[in-house]
Amino acid sequence: MPELPEVETTVRGLEPVLKGARIERVTLRRADLRRPFPEGLGQRLTGATVTGLGRRAKYGLIDTDRGDTLVFHLGMSGRWRIDPEELGKHDHFVIETAKHRLALNDARRFGSVDLVPTGGLAEWPAFAALGPEPLGAEFDAAHLAQAFEDRIAPVKALLLDQRVVAGLGNIYVCEALYLARIAPTRAAGTISRKQLTKLVDAVREVLTAAIRAGGSTLRDYARPDGELGYFAKEWRVYGREGEPCACGGLVERRVDSGRSTFWCPRCQK
Protein backbone atom coordinates (compact mmCIF):
# COMPACT_ATOMS: atom_id res chain seq x y z
CA MET A 1 0.00 0.00 0.00
CA PRO A 2 2.64 2.36 -0.99
CA GLU A 3 2.15 6.06 -1.09
CA LEU A 4 4.56 8.35 0.70
CA PRO A 5 3.57 7.37 4.27
CA GLU A 6 3.85 3.68 3.48
CA VAL A 7 7.27 4.09 1.89
CA GLU A 8 8.36 6.17 4.85
CA THR A 9 7.09 3.46 7.18
CA THR A 10 8.92 0.83 5.16
CA VAL A 11 12.19 2.73 5.25
CA ARG A 12 11.90 3.26 9.00
CA GLY A 13 11.27 -0.45 9.41
CA LEU A 14 14.27 -1.40 7.31
CA GLU A 15 16.67 1.03 8.91
CA PRO A 16 17.38 -0.79 12.17
CA VAL A 17 17.83 -4.03 10.29
CA LEU A 18 20.05 -2.75 7.47
CA LYS A 19 21.96 0.30 8.60
CA GLY A 20 25.61 -0.55 9.22
CA ALA A 21 25.14 -4.12 8.01
CA ARG A 22 27.20 -5.77 5.29
CA ILE A 23 25.31 -7.34 2.41
CA GLU A 24 26.56 -10.91 2.34
CA ARG A 25 24.40 -12.27 -0.41
CA VAL A 26 21.92 -11.07 -3.02
CA THR A 27 19.50 -13.32 -4.86
CA LEU A 28 17.42 -12.39 -7.87
CA ARG A 29 14.61 -14.89 -8.14
CA ARG A 30 13.44 -13.60 -11.51
CA ALA A 31 14.91 -11.30 -14.14
CA ASP A 32 12.66 -8.29 -13.75
CA LEU A 33 9.90 -6.40 -12.01
CA ARG A 34 8.43 -3.57 -14.07
CA ARG A 35 11.84 -3.42 -15.75
CA PRO A 36 14.78 -5.80 -15.80
CA PHE A 37 16.95 -5.64 -12.70
CA PRO A 38 20.11 -3.58 -13.31
CA GLU A 39 23.04 -5.34 -14.95
CA GLY A 40 25.24 -7.03 -12.36
CA LEU A 41 23.03 -5.94 -9.47
CA GLY A 42 23.97 -8.86 -7.25
CA GLN A 43 27.71 -8.47 -7.76
CA ARG A 44 27.58 -4.74 -7.32
CA LEU A 45 25.79 -5.06 -3.97
CA THR A 46 27.47 -8.11 -2.51
CA GLY A 47 30.07 -7.13 0.06
CA ALA A 48 28.83 -3.56 0.32
CA THR A 49 27.91 -2.04 3.67
CA VAL A 50 24.69 -0.08 4.07
CA THR A 51 25.51 3.40 5.28
CA GLY A 52 22.03 4.85 5.50
CA LEU A 53 18.43 4.75 4.34
CA GLY A 54 16.13 7.42 3.06
CA ARG A 55 13.15 8.27 0.92
CA ARG A 56 12.41 10.52 -2.03
CA ALA A 57 8.78 10.78 -3.16
CA LYS A 58 7.54 7.17 -3.21
CA TYR A 59 11.02 5.74 -3.66
CA GLY A 60 13.02 4.09 -0.89
CA LEU A 61 16.78 4.67 -0.81
CA ILE A 62 19.46 2.35 0.54
CA ASP A 63 22.92 3.94 0.45
CA THR A 64 26.05 1.83 0.38
CA ASP A 65 29.72 2.49 1.09
CA ARG A 66 30.48 1.91 -2.58
CA GLY A 67 28.93 5.18 -3.59
CA ASP A 68 25.81 3.57 -4.97
CA THR A 69 22.24 3.88 -3.78
CA LEU A 70 19.77 1.08 -4.19
CA VAL A 71 16.52 2.77 -5.21
CA PHE A 72 13.35 0.77 -4.82
CA HIS A 73 9.77 1.53 -5.74
CA LEU A 74 6.97 -0.59 -4.31
CA GLY A 75 4.54 -0.03 -7.18
CA MET A 76 1.04 -1.10 -6.16
CA SER A 77 1.71 -4.27 -4.24
CA GLY A 78 5.34 -4.18 -3.16
CA ARG A 79 6.59 -4.64 0.39
CA TRP A 80 9.71 -5.81 2.16
CA ARG A 81 9.47 -8.93 4.26
CA ILE A 82 11.93 -9.13 7.11
CA ASP A 83 13.17 -12.58 8.06
CA PRO A 84 10.42 -14.57 6.37
CA GLU A 85 10.36 -18.18 7.45
CA GLU A 86 10.29 -19.22 3.85
CA LEU A 87 10.30 -17.47 0.51
CA GLY A 88 7.16 -17.29 -1.57
CA LYS A 89 6.66 -16.99 -5.27
CA HIS A 90 6.46 -13.21 -5.17
CA ASP A 91 9.67 -12.73 -3.18
CA HIS A 92 11.65 -11.57 -6.18
CA PHE A 93 14.73 -9.90 -4.73
CA VAL A 94 16.47 -11.10 -1.58
CA ILE A 95 19.23 -9.45 0.46
CA GLU A 96 21.00 -11.30 3.23
CA THR A 97 23.15 -9.80 5.94
CA ALA A 98 24.88 -11.68 8.75
CA LYS A 99 21.76 -11.38 10.89
CA HIS A 100 18.81 -10.93 8.56
CA ARG A 101 17.19 -11.90 5.33
CA LEU A 102 15.08 -9.30 3.50
CA ALA A 103 12.77 -10.13 0.65
CA LEU A 104 11.19 -7.62 -1.72
CA ASN A 105 7.76 -9.11 -2.35
CA ASP A 106 5.65 -7.69 -5.18
CA ALA A 107 2.76 -9.72 -6.55
CA ARG A 108 1.84 -7.34 -9.34
CA ARG A 109 5.43 -6.43 -10.17
CA PHE A 110 4.69 -2.76 -10.79
CA GLY A 111 7.65 -1.96 -8.60
CA SER A 112 11.28 -1.41 -9.56
CA VAL A 113 14.83 -1.70 -8.30
CA ASP A 114 17.69 0.48 -9.55
CA LEU A 115 21.28 1.10 -8.52
CA VAL A 116 22.25 4.75 -8.92
CA PRO A 117 25.43 6.66 -8.03
CA THR A 118 24.58 8.41 -4.76
CA GLY A 119 26.07 11.68 -5.91
CA GLY A 120 23.97 11.66 -9.07
CA LEU A 121 20.59 10.88 -7.54
CA ALA A 122 19.16 14.35 -8.11
CA GLU A 123 19.94 14.10 -11.83
CA TRP A 124 18.75 10.53 -12.17
CA PRO A 125 15.95 10.65 -14.78
CA ALA A 126 13.20 9.43 -12.48
CA PHE A 127 14.16 12.05 -9.90
CA ALA A 128 15.15 14.98 -12.07
CA ALA A 129 11.63 16.25 -12.70
CA LEU A 130 10.14 15.47 -9.29
CA GLY A 131 8.44 18.29 -7.46
CA PRO A 132 9.12 19.19 -3.83
CA GLU A 133 8.54 16.86 -0.92
CA PRO A 134 5.09 17.63 0.52
CA LEU A 135 6.50 17.64 4.05
CA GLY A 136 9.39 19.88 3.11
CA ALA A 137 9.69 23.67 3.29
CA GLU A 138 9.53 24.13 -0.49
CA PHE A 139 5.97 22.89 -0.63
CA ASP A 140 3.80 25.89 0.14
CA ALA A 141 0.93 27.94 -1.25
CA ALA A 142 3.26 29.93 -3.47
CA HIS A 143 4.56 26.78 -5.06
CA LEU A 144 1.05 25.48 -5.74
CA ALA A 145 -0.06 28.85 -7.06
CA GLN A 146 2.74 28.72 -9.60
CA ALA A 147 2.12 25.08 -10.51
CA PHE A 148 -1.64 25.63 -10.86
CA GLU A 149 -1.52 28.93 -12.71
CA ASP A 150 -3.75 28.88 -15.81
CA ARG A 151 -4.30 25.17 -15.46
CA ILE A 152 -7.79 23.89 -16.19
CA ALA A 153 -7.05 20.30 -15.22
CA PRO A 154 -8.82 18.99 -12.12
CA VAL A 155 -6.87 19.73 -8.98
CA LYS A 156 -6.84 16.05 -8.14
CA ALA A 157 -4.95 15.23 -11.33
CA LEU A 158 -2.31 17.85 -10.62
CA LEU A 159 -1.80 16.72 -7.04
CA LEU A 160 -1.19 13.22 -8.37
CA ASP A 161 1.38 14.58 -10.82
CA GLN A 162 4.73 13.87 -9.16
CA ARG A 163 6.24 16.91 -10.91
CA VAL A 164 3.90 19.18 -8.96
CA VAL A 165 4.42 17.55 -5.59
CA ALA A 166 6.22 14.27 -5.04
CA GLY A 167 4.74 11.42 -3.07
CA LEU A 168 0.97 11.81 -3.07
CA GLY A 169 -1.21 9.00 -4.39
CA ASN A 170 -4.89 8.38 -4.89
CA ILE A 171 -5.85 7.87 -1.26
CA TYR A 172 -4.09 10.80 0.34
CA VAL A 173 -5.09 13.19 -2.42
CA CYS A 174 -8.73 12.33 -1.80
CA GLU A 175 -8.22 12.77 1.92
CA ALA A 176 -6.35 16.06 1.64
CA LEU A 177 -8.92 17.56 -0.71
CA TYR A 178 -11.62 16.56 1.71
CA LEU A 179 -9.86 18.21 4.63
CA ALA A 180 -9.33 21.36 2.56
CA ARG A 181 -12.99 21.32 1.43
CA ILE A 182 -11.98 21.49 -2.22
CA ALA A 183 -13.79 19.42 -4.86
CA PRO A 184 -11.41 17.07 -6.69
CA THR A 185 -12.88 18.15 -10.03
CA ARG A 186 -12.19 21.82 -9.40
CA ALA A 187 -10.05 23.41 -12.11
CA ALA A 188 -6.72 23.87 -10.40
CA GLY A 189 -6.15 27.39 -11.69
CA THR A 190 -9.36 28.71 -10.10
CA ILE A 191 -8.43 27.94 -6.51
CA SER A 192 -7.88 30.98 -4.31
CA ARG A 193 -4.63 31.63 -2.52
CA LYS A 194 -6.37 31.20 0.79
CA GLN A 195 -7.66 27.79 -0.25
CA LEU A 196 -4.21 26.80 -1.49
CA THR A 197 -2.84 27.55 1.94
CA LYS A 198 -5.53 25.35 3.39
CA LEU A 199 -4.70 22.64 0.89
CA VAL A 200 -1.01 22.70 1.80
CA ASP A 201 -1.93 22.36 5.46
CA ALA A 202 -4.33 19.52 4.66
CA VAL A 203 -1.73 17.59 2.69
CA ARG A 204 0.75 17.91 5.52
CA GLU A 205 -1.80 16.95 8.12
CA VAL A 206 -2.97 13.85 6.26
CA LEU A 207 0.53 12.62 5.55
CA THR A 208 1.76 13.28 9.05
CA ALA A 209 -1.19 11.44 10.57
CA ALA A 210 -0.68 8.51 8.19
CA ILE A 211 3.00 8.26 9.01
CA ARG A 212 2.13 8.33 12.67
CA ALA A 213 -0.36 5.51 12.10
CA GLY A 214 2.22 3.74 9.98
CA GLY A 215 4.43 3.72 12.98
CA SER A 216 2.05 1.32 14.59
CA THR A 217 2.47 -1.08 11.70
CA LEU A 218 6.26 -1.12 11.98
CA ARG A 219 6.02 -4.03 14.34
CA ASP A 220 3.97 -5.87 11.77
CA TYR A 221 6.48 -5.07 9.09
CA ALA A 222 9.12 -6.71 11.19
CA ARG A 223 7.16 -9.93 11.16
CA PRO A 224 7.64 -12.39 8.35
CA ASP A 225 3.93 -12.49 7.58
CA GLY A 226 3.62 -8.76 8.19
CA GLU A 227 0.39 -7.37 6.96
CA LEU A 228 -0.48 -3.73 6.67
CA GLY A 229 -3.41 -1.71 7.23
CA TYR A 230 -4.30 0.36 10.25
CA PHE A 231 -4.42 3.47 8.10
CA ALA A 232 -7.75 2.56 6.63
CA LYS A 233 -9.75 3.35 9.72
CA GLU A 234 -8.55 6.93 9.58
CA TRP A 235 -9.82 7.54 6.08
CA ARG A 236 -12.52 10.19 6.03
CA VAL A 237 -13.78 9.67 2.47
CA TYR A 238 -11.64 7.09 0.72
CA GLY A 239 -13.55 3.82 0.40
CA ARG A 240 -16.57 5.35 2.11
CA GLU A 241 -19.01 5.72 -0.77
CA GLY A 242 -22.54 6.30 0.48
CA GLU A 243 -21.49 6.98 4.06
CA PRO A 244 -22.48 10.21 5.75
CA CYS A 245 -20.11 13.13 5.93
CA ALA A 246 -20.02 15.23 9.11
CA CYS A 247 -21.67 18.05 7.13
CA GLY A 248 -24.77 15.96 6.52
CA GLY A 249 -23.90 15.09 2.93
CA LEU A 250 -23.08 11.67 1.54
CA VAL A 251 -19.70 10.57 0.27
CA GLU A 252 -19.72 10.00 -3.48
CA ARG A 253 -17.46 8.00 -5.72
CA ARG A 254 -16.61 8.59 -9.35
CA VAL A 255 -14.28 6.76 -11.67
CA ASP A 256 -12.02 8.45 -14.19
CA SER A 257 -9.93 6.28 -16.47
CA GLY A 258 -10.26 3.44 -14.04
CA ARG A 259 -9.31 5.35 -10.91
CA SER A 260 -11.73 6.03 -8.07
CA THR A 261 -12.25 9.40 -6.49
CA PHE A 262 -14.15 9.81 -3.25
CA TRP A 263 -15.49 13.13 -2.00
CA CYS A 264 -18.40 14.89 -0.36
CA PRO A 265 -20.12 17.12 -2.91
CA ARG A 266 -21.91 19.00 -0.17
CA CYS A 267 -18.90 20.45 1.61
CA GLN A 268 -16.18 20.22 -1.02
CA LYS A 269 -16.49 23.06 -3.51
Add this chain to the structure above:
DNA sequence: CGTGTGCCCTGACAGC
Protein backbone atom coordinates in the same frame (compact mmCIF):
# COMPACT_ATOMS: atom_id res chain seq x y z
C1' DC B 1 2.63 21.72 -23.98
C1' DG B 2 -1.69 20.06 -21.49
C1' DT B 3 -4.96 16.72 -20.99
C1' DG B 4 -7.12 12.26 -20.93
C1' DT B 5 -6.97 7.13 -21.76
C1' DG B 6 -5.37 2.57 -21.41
C1' DC B 7 -2.08 -0.80 -20.14
C1' DC B 8 1.57 -3.41 -17.42
C1' DC B 9 0.42 -7.76 -13.56
C1' DT B 10 -1.72 -10.78 -9.99
C1' DG B 11 -4.87 -11.55 -6.32
C1' DA B 12 -9.00 -10.67 -3.51
C1' DC B 13 -13.78 -10.36 -3.53
C1' DA B 14 -18.70 -10.29 -4.84
C1' DG B 15 -22.10 -12.42 -7.27
C1' DC B 16 -23.83 -16.18 -9.80
Add this chain to the structure above:
DNA sequence: TGCTGTCAGGGCACAC
Protein backbone atom coordinates in the same frame (compact mmCIF):
# COMPACT_ATOMS: atom_id res chain seq x y z
C1' DT C 1 -9.34 -27.24 -5.13
C1' DG C 2 -16.44 -23.53 -9.51
C1' DC C 3 -16.61 -19.50 -12.82
C1' DT C 4 -16.70 -14.52 -14.31
C1' DG C 5 -16.42 -9.80 -13.60
C1' DT C 6 -14.57 -5.92 -11.09
C1' DC C 7 -11.33 -3.59 -8.61
C1' DA C 8 -6.72 -2.28 -6.41
C1' DG C 9 -2.12 2.40 -3.33
C1' DG C 10 1.64 3.81 -9.60
C1' DG C 11 3.79 5.24 -13.62
C1' DC C 12 4.28 5.60 -18.25
C1' DA C 13 3.38 5.58 -23.38
C1' DC C 14 0.54 7.39 -26.41
C1' DA C 15 -3.13 10.10 -28.99
C1' DC C 16 -5.18 14.34 -29.75
